[in-house]
Amino acid sequence: MTVPGQEVAICEASLRDGLQGWPRVVPATAKIELLRAVAAAGVTEIDVTSFVPASTVPQFTDAEQVLAGVPDDVTVRVLTVNVRGARRAADAKAAGARIDRCGFPISASESHNLANLRRDHATHKAAVAEIVDVLGGAGIAPLLGVATAYGCPIQGHVGRDDVLALVEWGYRLGIRSIMFGDTTGAADPLAVRQLFSAAISAYPDVEFIGHFHDNRGCGIANTLAAIDAGAATVEGSLGGIGGEPAAVEQGFVGESGNVATEDLVAVLAQMDIRTGIDLPALLRAGALAEELLGRPLLSRIQRAGPFPSHPATS
Amino acid sequence: MTVPGQEVAICEASLRDGLQGWPRVVPATAKIELLRAVAAAGVTEIDVTSFVPASTVPQFTDAEQVLAGVPDDVTVRVLTVNVRGARRAADAKAAGARIDRCGFPISASESHNLANLRRDHATHKAAVAEIVDVLGGAGIAPLLGVATAYGCPIQGHVGRDDVLALVEWGYRLGIRSIMFGDTTGAADPLAVRQLFSAAISAYPDVEFIGHFHDNRGCGIANTLAAIDAGAATVEGSLGGIGGEPAAVEQGFVGESGNVATEDLVAVLAQMDIRTGIDLPALLRAGALAEELLGRPLLSRIQRAGPFPSHPATS
Numbered sequence: 001m002t003v004p005g006q007e008v009a010i011c012e013a014s015l016r017d018g019l020q021g022w023p024r025v026v027p028a029t030a031k032i033e034l035l036r037a038v039a040a041a042g043v044t045e046i047d048v049t050s051f052v053p054a055s056t057v058p059q060f061t062d063a064e065q066v067l068a069g070v071p072d073d074v075t076v077r078v079l080t081v082n083v084r085g086a087r088r089a090a091d092a093k094a095a096g097a098r099i100d101r102c103g104f105p106i107s108a109s110e111s112h113n114l115a116n117l118r119r120d121h122a123t124h125k126a127a128v129a130e131i132v133d134v135l136g137g138a139g140i141a142p143l144l145g146v147a148t149a150y151g152c153p154i155q156g157h158v159g160r161d162d163v164l165a166l167v168e169w170g171y172r173l174g175i176r177s178i179m180f181g182d183t184t185g186a187a188d189p190l191a192v193r194q195l196f197s198a199a200i201s202a203y204p205d206v207e208f209i210g211h212f213h214d215n216r217g218c219g220i221a222n223t224l225a226a227i228d229a230g231a232a233t234v235e236g237s238l239g240g241i242g243g244e245p246a247a248v249e250q251g252f253v254g255e256s257g258n259v260a261t262e263d264l265v266a267v268l269a270q271m272d273i274r275t276g277i278d279l280p281a282l283l284r285a286g287a288l289a290e291e292l293l294g295r296p297l298l299s300r301i302q303r304a305g306p307f308p309s310h311p312a313t314s
Numbered sequence: 315m316t317v318p319g320q321e322v323a324i325c326e327a328s329l330r331d332g333l334q335g336w337p338r339v340v341p342a343t344a345k346i347e348l349l350r351a352v353a354a355a356g357v358t359e360i361d362v363t364s365f366v367p368a369s370t371v372p373q374f375t376d377a378e379q380v381l382a383g384v385p386d387d388v389t390v391r392v393l394t395v396n397v398r399g400a401r402r403a404a405d406a407k408a409a410g411a412r413i414d415r416c417g418f419p420i421s422a423s424e425s426h427n428l429a430n431l432r433r434d435h436a437t438h439k440a441a442v443a444e445i446v447d448v449l450g451g452a453g454i455a456p457l458l459g460v461a462t463a464y465g466c467p468i469q470g471h472v473g474r475d476d477v478l479a480l481v482e483w484g485y486r487l488g489i490r491s492i493m494f495g496d497t498t499g500a501a502d503p504l505a506v507r508q509l510f511s512a513a514i515s516a517y518p519d520v521e522f523i524g525h526f527h528d529n530r531g532c533g534i535a536n537t538l539a540a541i542d543a544g545a546a547t548v549e550g551s552l553g554g555i556g557g558e559p560a561a562v563e564q565g566f567v568g569e570s571g572n573v574a575t576e577d578l579v580a581v582l583a584q585m586d587i588r589t590g591i592d593l594p595a596l597l598r599a600g601a602l603a604e605e606l607l608g609r610p611l612l613s614r615i616q617r618a619g620p621f622p623s624h625p626a627t628s
Contacts, residue, residue, distance in 0.1 A: 217615070
């Protein structure tokens with residue numbers, strides 16, 4: 001169980017996971033303004049951009065430009081889905097871009113991997129091995145994202161043993177940062193505790209990372225369960241952006257977004273679980289995100305205000 | 315910690331807490347249709363209506379008519395805020411209405427008690443003592459609702475000792491069902507665990523009930539924490555209705571409503587925590603609520619669908 005004084009790292013995902021399905025391309029200058037506001041609030045890791053084909057995700061053609069704007073004191077994460085993207089990341093780093101680590105997904109559900117990445121597990125695993133090599137040669141730490149870790153919209157049930165088998169496979173590739181992605185908000189707190197507990201006890205030298213979507217209203221509960229179970233890092237997205245922005249456009253707010261970083265940091269602060277993040281500054285960053293994206297986003301704390309004082313120590 | 319196979323009772327609050335601030339008066343026939351659908355899903359307790367002045371809450375002038383429509387196998391709860399209302403409940407019961415228990419609030423924060431009920435603690439405590447007497451004479455079990463139990467929008471911090479002092483006071487009045495109301499979504503899971511654990515260990519013969527609003531996105535997490543800590547009963551409201559319907563009208567869905575019963579029952583089922591409720595039938599009741607109230611409500615499960623199968627036993 002979490003205890004007051006416990007620490008957890010937060011990675012801000014709005015710039016990457018949040019924007020990848022956003023219906024409009026956001027100018028690089030706005031992205032840089034936002035990531036600087038996030039960093040100024042004390043967030044120490046930001047998933048900044050993706051090296052993915054512009055034909056698939058037009059949002060990230062400005063990857064190199066945005067990376068040039070990252071403040072010095074932030075751990076920079078990027079994403080790729082194939083070897084070509086890993087080479088772009090390596091080239092960018094060689095050209096001076098600050099890239100500390102690079103994530104790449106594999107879906108625990110092979111049917112989801114096929115739908116999302118158009119590769120079966122065998123083909124994709126070979127690609128991932130090559131990605132790890134390319135990144136290693138460039139001095140970029142690899143980060144494996146196990147998608148559909150708690151269930152899959154196509155195949156339904158995902159066995160914990162299948163997820164742990166991917167952890168073992170990644171471990172043997174030398175990967176020491178592994179994210180369990182709740183791609184469609186299929187996790188419940190019990191499943192989260194069981195998965196993180198099993199993984200952490202089997203691989204004590206791996207950084208396990210929690211990433212949850214809020215499709216079923218359990219995003220905060222699941223993130224707290226991951227921290228309970230010992231997750232080193234959890235992810236949030238300012239204003240909860242991510243998931244299906246079309247749903248946001250239609251007013252079904254909160255339906256499938258990420259966990260809102262503001263809401264997560266607020267409840268953690270309330271329980272004296274330490275993130276190093278300054279909540280008022282984070283709320284200003286969230287307000288900036290609303291201004292830059294041109295609409296109210298999904299954070300409850302932005303609407304309801306911070307918790308009335310109820311110190312965890314009382 | 316919750317364990318698979320654990321049981322918890324759910325009280326459905328949409329008919330009372332959900333509708334009390336609803337901007338339109340809902341016809342008694344619609345209310346009866348809805349409560350029958352809720353009961354048909356296996357919900358065993360329903361907060362059906364309020365005996366409050368029509369001038370304050372015009373929604374409940376049909377209290378006696380709605381009570382006449384409650385199915386036989388449901389525990390019927392009503393609410394009152396003063397002695398006059400308790401007498402109306404007693405008269406209704408004497409005239410044949412099925413009323414099993416009656417709730418009445420006291421805010422842990424005296425400033426909130428003054429704002430909400432226009433009585434200081436001393437005056438209100440005297441009224442509650444008389445309410446308990448009236449109900450006792452009518453064979454209606456008393457249920458004390460401690461509002462602002464985790465924090466107050468007026469005074470801010472609410473001390474746990476102040477809440478437990480009200481429990482002790484209620485216990486001495488003979489009350490054995492006590493609800494902790496998170497009136498404005500001020501609770502965090504740690505505070506919930508601490509309060510329920512302290513209360514349950516000090517008063518093992520009291521039924522403690524959890525009731526949470528979702529203003530800050532922690533409704534599900536807090537409800538699960540209450541169950542973790544041993545709450546006998548937790549409350550939900552179909553579609554999450556309740557709180558500030560004006561916010562709902564403006565499209566800020568999910569902002570200040572109750573915990574959506576559909577979402578709560580879904581995640582409990584996913585973790586094999588047993589409620590006796592049939593989820594598909596409950597989802598039909600929630601869809602009926604949307605039809606009767608004329609708009610999409612706040613349940614995520616109604617939009618995202620049930621969890622993909624990930625049995626807690628896997």
